[in-house]
Amino acid sequence: MNEAVNLIHGVVNWGMGTAADLDMGTLIDASVFYALMWVSVLSALGVVLCKNVVHSALLLTASFIGVGCLYIYMSSPFIGAVQFLVYGGAVAILIVMALMLTRRDDMSESNPSRNIWCRVGAAVISGLFFCCMALVTLLTPFKNVTVDLGDSVTGLADMMLTKYIIPFEVAAVLLLIAMIGALVLAKGAHES
Amino acid sequence: MENITVGAAAEWLRSLILYIIGNELLTDIVMKFVGLGACIAVILTAAIVLTYAERKVCAFMQVRLGPNRVGGRFGLLQPIADMLKLMSKEDIIPNGCDRVVWALSPMLLFVPSALIYGLFPFDEGAVFADVNVGVFLLLAISSQSVLPFLMGGYASNSKYAYIGGMRTVAQMLSYEAPMVFSLLGVVMITGSMRMNDIVAAQAENVWFIVLQPIAFIIYIITATAETNRTPFDLVEDESEIVAGPFAEYSGMRWALFFLAEYANLLSISILTTTFFLGGWHGPFLPGVVWFWLKVLLMVFVFMWFRWTFPRTRIDQMLSFSWKVLLPLALVNMMFTGIGVYVWRSMM
Numbered sequence: 001m002n003e004a005v006n007l008i009h010g011v012v013n014w015g016m017g018t019a020a021d022l023d024m025g026t027l028i029d030a031s032v033f034y035a036l037m038w039v040s041v042l043s044a045l046g047v048v049l050c051k052n053v054v055h056s057a058l059l060l061t062a063s064f065i066g067v068g069c070l071y072i073y074m075s076s077p078f079i080g081a082v083q084f085l086v087y088g089g090a091v092a093i094l095i096v097m098a099l100m101l102t103r104r105d106d107m108s109e110s111n112p113s114r115n116i117w118c119r120v121g122a123a124v125i126s127g128l129f130f131c132c133m134a135l136v137t138l139l140t141p142f143k144n145v146t147v148d149l150g151d152s153v154t155g156l157a158d159m160m161l162t163k164y165i166i167p168f169e170v171a172a173v174l175l176l177i178a179m180i181g182a183l184v185l186a187k188g189a190h191e192s
Numbered sequence: 193m194e195n196i197t198v199g200a201a202a203e204w205l206r207s208l209i210l211y212i213i214g215n216e217l218l219t220d221i222v223m224k225f226v227g228l229g230a231c232i233a234v235i236l237t238a239a240i241v242l243t244y245a246e247r248k249v250c251a252f253m254q255v256r257l258g259p260n261r262v263g264g265r266f267g268l269l270q271p272i273a274d275m276l277k278l279m280s281k282e283d284i285i286p287n288g289c290d291r292v293v294w295a296l297s298p299m300l301l302f303v304p305s306a307l308i309y310g311l312f313p314f315d316e317g318a319v320f321a322d323v324n325v326g327v328f329l330l331l332a333i334s335s336q337s338v339l340p341f342l343m344g345g346y347a348s349n350s351k352y353a354y355i356g357g358m359r360t361v362a363q364m365l366s367y368e369a370p371m372v373f374s375l376l377g378v379v380m381i382t383g384s385m386r387m388n389d390i391v392a393a394q395a396e397n398v399w400f401i402v403l404q405p406i407a408f409i410i411y412i413i414t415a416t417a418e419t420n421r422t423p424f425d426l427v428e429d430e431s432e433i434v435a436g437p438f439a440e441y442s443g444m445r446w447a448l449f450f451l452a453e454y455a456n457l458l459s460i461s462i463l464t465t466t467f468f469l470g471g472w473h474g475p476f477l478p479g480v481v482w483f484w485l486k487v488l489l490m491v492f493v494f495m496w497f498r499w500t501f502p503r504t505r506i507d508q509m510l511s512f513s514w515k516v517l518l519p520l521a522l523v524n525m526m527f528t529g530i531g532v533y534v535w536r537s538m539m
Contacts, residue, residue: 005211005212005214008212008213008214009213009214009215012213012214012215012218013214013215016215016217016218052290054290054293054346055292055293058293058339058343061339065336077323077324077325077329078325078328080329080332081325081328081329081331081332081333082332084332084333084335084336085331085332085335088332088335088336088339089332089335089336089338090365092339093338093339093342093361093365096339096342096346097342097358097361100342100346100354151324153324153325153385
C-alpha cells in the first residue's frame with residue numbers, strides 16, 4: 001500500500017516538476033485566453049462570411065458571449081454579466097427577431113455582404129480602422145504598473161453615483177424617451 | 193450533528209486525494225473537477241427523480257395511481273424505461289429545416305441551465321464559484337436560454353414551432369423584468385449580491401419570506417413563467433401549437449429539452465430556498481438535509497401549481513406581467529428602500 005502511494009507521489013512530483021519547468025501555469029492561462037479570443041474572432045468572421053443572414057446573427061451572439069467570457073477571464077465578472085445580459089440577452093434577440101420577422105422564403109443567399117461593393121467597402125473601412133488601432137496601440141507609451149484593483153463593482157458604483165451622476169441620469173432619461181417613443185410608434189398616437 | 197456538512201465531506205475527500213497524490217496544486221485541480229462532477233450529478237439525478245415525481249404528483253392530484261407496473265408496485269423503474277424508449281427512438285430530421293441550427297438548439301438550451309448550478313450555495317462551503325456579483329451573474333446566465341428556444345423554433349421550418357419560438361421570447365423577456373426587481377429587494381436588505389451573504393443574512397435574522405412576502409410571491413410566479421410550466425406553458429401549449437419549438441424533435445433531442453426543463457425546475461426551487469427560505473440553515477439537522485428538504489418542498493409546490501391551475505392565454509399572461517407584476521415589484525422595491533433607510537438610521 002505504502003509503496004503504491006510512494007510510486008504515485010514520485011510520478012506526480014516528476015510530472016509537476018516538469019510542468020513547472022515548462023511554465024505550465026502561464027501556458028494554461030494563455031490557452032484559456034486564446035480559446036476565448038478565437039471563439040470571439042472566428043464567430044465575428046462568420047458573421048461576415050455566412051451566406052444566411054440568420055446564421056450571421058446567431059454567430060454575432062456567439063461573438064458577444066465570447067467577449068463576455070473574456071471579461072470574466074480578466075476577473076471582472078460584473079462587466080461580463082452586463083455583456084451577457086445586454087448584448088447576449090437583449091441586443092442579439094432584437095436582431096434575430098427583426099431578421100426572422102422580415103424573412104423571405106429563401107434565406108440561403110440573404111446576407112448583404114454577398115454584394116461585391118459591400119465587400120469592397122467593408123474591406124476598406126476595416127482596413128482603415130485596423131491601421132488606426134494599430135497606430136494608436138503602437139504609439140501609446142504603456143506603463144507597467146502593479147495595482148490592487150479590488151472590487152470592480154464598488155468602484156464602478158462609486159463613479160456612477162458621484163462623479164458621473166449627470167451622464168448616468170441623462171442616459172436613464174434618454175432610455176425612457178426612447179421607450180415611450182417606441183411605444184407610440186408601435187401603437188399609433190391616436191389609438192387608446 | 194451540525195458539523196456534518198458538504199464542506200467537511202469535501203475537506204475529507206481532499207485530504208484523501210492529497211494523501212494519494214501528494215501535491216497541493218494538483219489536488220486543488222482534481223477537487224475542481226470533483227465539484228463539477230457533483231453539479232452534473234445533481235442535475236442528472238434530478239432529471240430522473242423529477243420525471244418520476246412529476247408523474248406521481250400528477251396522479252396524486254388527479255386521484256389516480258400513476259406509474260405502477262415497471263419496477264414493482266410503485267413503478268420505480270419507470271424513468272429508466274422512459275429513457276431507454278427515448279434512446280431507441282428513430283431520429284427524425286424534418287424536411288427543409290436549417291440542419292446545424294436545428295441540431296444545436298437542444299444542446300445550447302442545456303448549457304445555461306447547467307452553468308448556473310456552479311453559483312448555488314448547497315451547504316456551508318459548498319459553492320463551486322463564490323462570485324461577489326453572484327445574483328447578477330446568475331440572472332445574466334439564465335437569460336441566455338431564450339435564444340436557443342428561438343433557434344429551435346426558427347430552424348424547424350414549421351409554423352407551430354415558429355409561433356412557439358416567438359412566444360418564448362415575449363414570455364421570457366417580459367417575466368425577466370419583474371423577477372429582477374423582486375430579487376432586488378432581497379439584495380437591498382442584504383447589501384450584497386454574493387449568494388453566501390444572502391444565506392448568512394437570513395441565518396442571523398429572519399427568513400426573507402417574512403420580510404419580503406410580496407417579492408416572494410412575485411418571484412414564484414415569474415419563476416414558473418421562466419421555466420415555461422403550466423399555468424404559463426404557452427410555449428409548448430399542446431392544444432394550440434402542438435408542442436411549440438419541440439414539435440419537430442424526437443428521441444434524445446426531445447429528451448434534452450426535458451433535461452433542461454427539469455434542471456430549470458430544480459434550479460428555481462434552489463433559488464427560492466436560497467433567497468427566501470434561509471438556504472441551508474435550520475436547527476438540529478445537518479445543513480444539507482435542511483437544504484434538500486426545502487428544495488423538494490418547493491419542487492412539490494411548483495408541481496402542485498402545474499396540476500392545479502388551468503393554462504392562461506398569451507395576451508392575459510403578458511399583460512399580467514407588465515400591468516400587475518412589474519408595478520407591484522417596483523412599489524415593493526421602493527418600500528424596501530424606505531424600510532432599509534429607516535432601519536439603518538435607527539441602528
